[in-house]
Amino acid sequence: MNAAVDVLQSSHQHINRDRLWQSLMELARLGATVKGGVCRLALTDLDRQARDLFVKWCEEAGCTVTVDGIGNIFARRPGRNPGLPPVMTGSHIDTQPTGGKFDGCFGVLAGVEVLRTLNDLKLETEAPLEVVVWTNEEGSRFPPCMMGSGVFAEKFTLEDTLAKTDVDGVSVGEALNAIGYAGQRKVSGHPVGAYFEAHIEQGPILEDERKTIGVVMGALGQKWFDLKLRGVEAHAGPTPMHLRKDALVGAAAVVAAVNRAALGHQPHACGTVGCLQAYPGSRNVIPGEVRMTLDFRHLEPARLDSMIDQVRQVIDSTCEEHGLSFELTPTADFPPLYFNPDCIEAVRGAAQGLGLSHMDIVSGAGHDAIFVAELGPAGMIFVPCEGGISHNEIENAAPDDLAAGCAVLLRAMLAASATIAGTRR
Amino acid sequence: MNAAVDVLQSSHQHINRDRLWQSLMELARLGATVKGGVCRLALTDLDRQARDLFVKWCEEAGCTVTVDGIGNIFARRPGRNPGLPPVMTGSHIDTQPTGGKFDGCFGVLAGVEVLRTLNDLKLETEAPLEVVVWTNEEGSRFPPCMMGSGVFAEKFTLEDTLAKTDVDGVSVGEALNAIGYAGQRKVSGHPVGAYFEAHIEQGPILEDERKTIGVVMGALGQKWFDLKLRGVEAHAGPTPMHLRKDALVGAAAVVAAVNRAALGHQPHACGTVGCLQAYPGSRNVIPGEVRMTLDFRHLEPARLDSMIDQVRQVIDSTCEEHGLSFELTPTADFPPLYFNPDCIEAVRGAAQGLGLSHMDIVSGAGHDAIFVAELGPAGMIFVPCEGGISHNEIENAAPDDLAAGCAVLLRAMLAASATIAGTRR
Numbered sequence: 001m002n003a004a005v006d007v008l009q010s011s012h013q014h015i016n017r018d019r020l021w022q023s024l025m026e027l028a029r030l031g032a033t034v035k036g037g038v039c040r041l042a043l044t045d046l047d048r049q050a051r052d053l054f055v056k057w058c059e060e061a062g063c064t065v066t067v068d069g070i071g072n073i074f075a076r077r078p079g080r081n082p083g084l085p086p087v088m089t090g091s092h093i094d095t096q097p098t099g100g101k102f103d104g105c106f107g108v109l110a111g112v113e114v115l116r117t118l119n120d121l122k123l124e125t126e127a128p129l130e131v132v133v134w135t136n137e138e139g140s141r142f143p144p145c146m147m148g149s150g151v152f153a154e155k156f157t158l159e160d161t162l163a164k165t166d167v168d169g170v171s172v173g174e175a176l177n178a179i180g181y182a183g184q185r186k187v188s189g190h191p192v193g194a195y196f197e198a199h200i201e202q203g204p205i206l207e208d209e210r211k212t213i214g215v216v217m218g219a220l221g222q223k224w225f226d227l228k229l230r231g232v233e234a235h236a237g238p239t240p241m242h243l244r245k246d247a248l249v250g251a252a253a254v255v256a257a258v259n260r261a262a263l264g265h266q267p268h269a270c271g272t273v274g275c276l277q278a279y280p281g282s283r284n285v286i287p288g289e290v291r292m293t294l295d296f297r298h299l300e301p302a303r304l305d306s307m308i309d310q311v312r313q314v315i316d317s318t319c320e321e322h323g324l325s326f327e328l329t330p331t332a333d334f335p336p337l338y339f340n341p342d343c344i345e346a347v348r349g350a351a352q353g354l355g356l357s358h359m360d361i362v363s364g365a366g367h368d369a370i371f372v373a374e375l376g377p378a379g380m381i382f383v384p385c386e387g388g389i390s391h392n393e394i395e396n397a398a399p400d401d402l403a404a405g406c407a408v409l410l411r412a413m414l415a416a417s418a419t420i421a422g423t424r425r
Numbered sequence: 426m427n428a429a430v431d432v433l434q435s436s437h438q439h440i441n442r443d444r445l446w447q448s449l450m451e452l453a454r455l456g457a458t459v460k461g462g463v464c465r466l467a468l469t470d471l472d473r474q475a476r477d478l479f480v481k482w483c484e485e486a487g488c489t490v491t492v493d494g495i496g497n498i499f500a501r502r503p504g505r506n507p508g509l510p511p512v513m514t515g516s517h518i519d520t521q522p523t524g525g526k527f528d529g530c531f532g533v534l535a536g537v538e539v540l541r542t543l544n545d546l547k548l549e550t551e552a553p554l555e556v557v558v559w560t561n562e563e564g565s566r567f568p569p570c571m572m573g574s575g576v577f578a579e580k581f582t583l584e585d586t587l588a589k590t591d592v593d594g595v596s597v598g599e600a601l602n603a604i605g606y607a608g609q610r611k612v613s614g615h616p617v618g619a620y621f622e623a624h625i626e627q628g629p630i631l632e633d634e635r636k637t638i639g640v641v642m643g644a645l646g647q648k649w650f651d652l653k654l655r656g657v658e659a660h661a662g663p664t665p666m667h668l669r670k671d672a673l674v675g676a677a678a679v680v681a682a683v684n685r686a687a688l689g690h691q692p693h694a695c696g697t698v699g700c701l702q703a704y705p706g707s708r709n710v711i712p713g714e715v716r717m718t719l720d721f722r723h724l725e726p727a728r729l730d731s732m733i734d735q736v737r738q739v740i741d742s743t744c745e746e747h748g749l750s751f752e753l754t755p756t757a758d759f760p761p762l763y764f765n766p767d768c769i770e771a772v773r774g775a776a777q778g779l780g781l782s783h784m785d786i787v788s789g790a791g792h793d794a795i796f797v798a799e800l801g802p803a804g805m806i807f808v809p810c811e812g813g814i815s816h817n818e819i820e821n822a823a824p825d826d827l828a829a830g831c832a833v834l835l836r837a838m839l840a841a842s843a844t845i846a847g848t849r850r
């Protein structure tokens with residue numbers, strides 16, 4: 001395989017930037033919105049059309065296509081040694097209702113472009129390669145998100161997942177059958193030699209730091225809470241300050257504490273109050289109750305807990321000070337994930353070898369790679385998106401950046417194939 | 426009149442506590458709610474029944490009853506000198522939809538009890554006395570509040586006010602006609618020798634300070650604002666703290682600043698954020714916009730403005746710090762009101778003379794007395810209400826406290842009558 005690596009050593013000239021871009025634009029026509037975005041919900045007929053197009057492109061690239069029981073599509077390019085576990089890449093082609101052209105689709109079509117480039121170069125890899133479309137990553141029509149990769153990684157059972165329904169009562173199983181993507185292949189037990197996922201960053205860091213490639217170290221752990229603060233609602237005029245039990249004054253202290261805790265636990269700390277409602281919500285009534293959400297994220301479990309402890313102390317002291325009571329209820333708990341060091345090094349080495357500006361970065365959001373990482377070595381490649389904006393019809397990315405990300409993907413996959421072949425030789 | 430004052434010198438034994446209480450309870454049956462409150466919206470048939478009861482009681486007490494063009498009812502007890510301007514008292518008998526038995530009704534029935542007590546004592550005053558029911562103080566069915574006293578004080582024109590409609594499109598004029606209280610008497614030009622209004626405090630201060638009588642010095646000035654803060658909504662995961670423009674973090678600083686400004690401008694300062702909405706209101710999205718209300722109250726105009734300046738500075742610096750823009754829109758501006766020094770002294774002197782515990786207090790809320798004060802010397806008497814709770818079906822007050830307030834009212838009205846007679850002699 002050294003020959004293959006050598007071919008790709010000094011540049012990413014072999015990736016066909018315009019072919020990649022045109023495939024992205026062609027896919028984006030399926031569900032195109034007036035505002036330039038895409039609405040292609042999972043397991044709709046538009047999703048079927050997009051899947052059919054992916055299958056056609058992969059078959060044209062010489063792949064064998066199989067579909068598993070949850071509708072994940074695997075396009076396999078044979079390797080020299082069919083007994084080796086595949087080097088995989090992929091992402092999703094379903095979108096948010098007001099989604100963009102790049103979220104997920106870039107990862108899938110970067111995989112297709114890898115296949116096409118290898119064909120152009122007439123290069124055979126030692127290990128087989130696979131490009132995967134994971135079913136329903138967005139979870140917009142059928143919660144939860146990352147459904148296909150979750151069943152693949154045995155986070156969710158196939159039976160339960162097929163029974164999930166959309167708002168019209170249509171089940172995942174029915175929808176898969178309706179679009180012809182209820183596959184025969186067994187979902188579990190699929191070998192994973194390595195998995196790389198290319199994705200737009202969906203955040204503003206790379207753009208802000210003027211870097212082309214994000215070497216994704218892992219994904220932030222997340223702990224979510226609902227917080228209810230109870231005081232006493234009273235008339236804003238006749239109730240003097242020292243006799244108030246103002247739930248919103250308490251809530252403001254908590255919002256400030258969440259922000260302060262995140263700033264005090266950098267790097268890789270986020271703290272967000274996304275929802276806050278004050279009751280009864282009348283201009284001249286002191287709020288007697290506030291309901292709010294707390295979202296804490298960190299790469300290190302101990303520091304995640306330290307942030308939360310700091311905010312808990314503020315909740316205690318604030319409630320004491322203002323005569324409030326509170327209920328703090330955990331609603332989600334995802335541990336941090338560290339990607340495989342070899343995969344991280346393969347991505348970093350590829351970016352370095354290609355002379356691309358790059359930086360280590362962590363994913364603040366969920367991706368299929370996080371579930372696939374449970375089954376084998378995994379890594380991710382981020383490229384910038386304009387203004388850090390995603391899950392929005394104005395989502396945008398530069399053709400050069402996408403091609404650069406694809407070149408890194410190709411190189412990392414070839415390196416992983418060489419590693420797998422070397423260790424199994 | 427000194428004889429009359431002497432009779433009432435050392436106690437309030439002449440006020441019939443139980444008669445006052447029973448009248449309050451009888452009035453409270455009209456519109457009684459299951460939870461022990463009263464729902465008697467202005468100009469409904471229940472309001473008519475309450476008005477009829479008041480008129481009957483006043484006529485039984487020997488009064489002449491007239492009604493003006495906005496439905497205010499004047500029950501006049503003749504004085505020895507009919508040329509003197511009347512010493513007036515009153516309040517309202519309309520309620521909030523979930524109102525209590527005492528808000529307004531106490532002031533009206535304390536006036537009726539004053540008439541009855543004077544009759545019991547066979548006392549004639551020098552100046553005529555009048556007990557007034559002001560139309561639609563609550564403004565629940567027909568905004569604005571303090572409608573009847575507002576037209577009386579020429580704050581609102583009669584024509585405009587009669588044209589105001591409820592949610593069903595019924596106008597004030599139509600509703601007055603329907604209940605038979607569109608009176609013939611001219612609204613403006615009514616002489617006011619003095620005006621006293623007894624009222625439950627609707628706040629917790631008297632109870633907290635264990636005082637029976639609040640000598641009301643004036644009413645807080647009020648300035649209200651709408652504040653809109655705009656940042657950038659973004660995904661709570663991939664957006665690092667230093668690149669956020671979190672409108673809710675800014676709003677929290679403003680809530681804290683409003684509270685701090687009020688605490689720093691004591692006494693007689695209130696600052697309240699009653700409404701706060703964060704958009705888009707999703708658990709893992711950084712709020713891009715917050716809309717909130719600011720309510721500032723103070724007895725001194727300069728200190729009211731100083732509070733607001735302090736908060737404006739925080740809004741400026743917070744928006745600068747967090748990259749936010751803002752719109753601050755004034756929505757109301759009521760100047761502070763100081764009651765007439767002679768009326769204040771009449772109330773304080775009455776409480777002292779009767780040996781009642783008392784304290785100076787200011788009204789944080791609006792009352793009919795605030796408008797009437799534009800036309801002549803006015804003052805108010807507060808008595809405690811349980812837990813400071815009002816505009817609520819559980820509103821409650823102690824019979825002894827109500828009788829004490831009524832005794833102070835009687836004594837203050839007699840003192841005012843003597844003063845008017847003395848200055849006009």
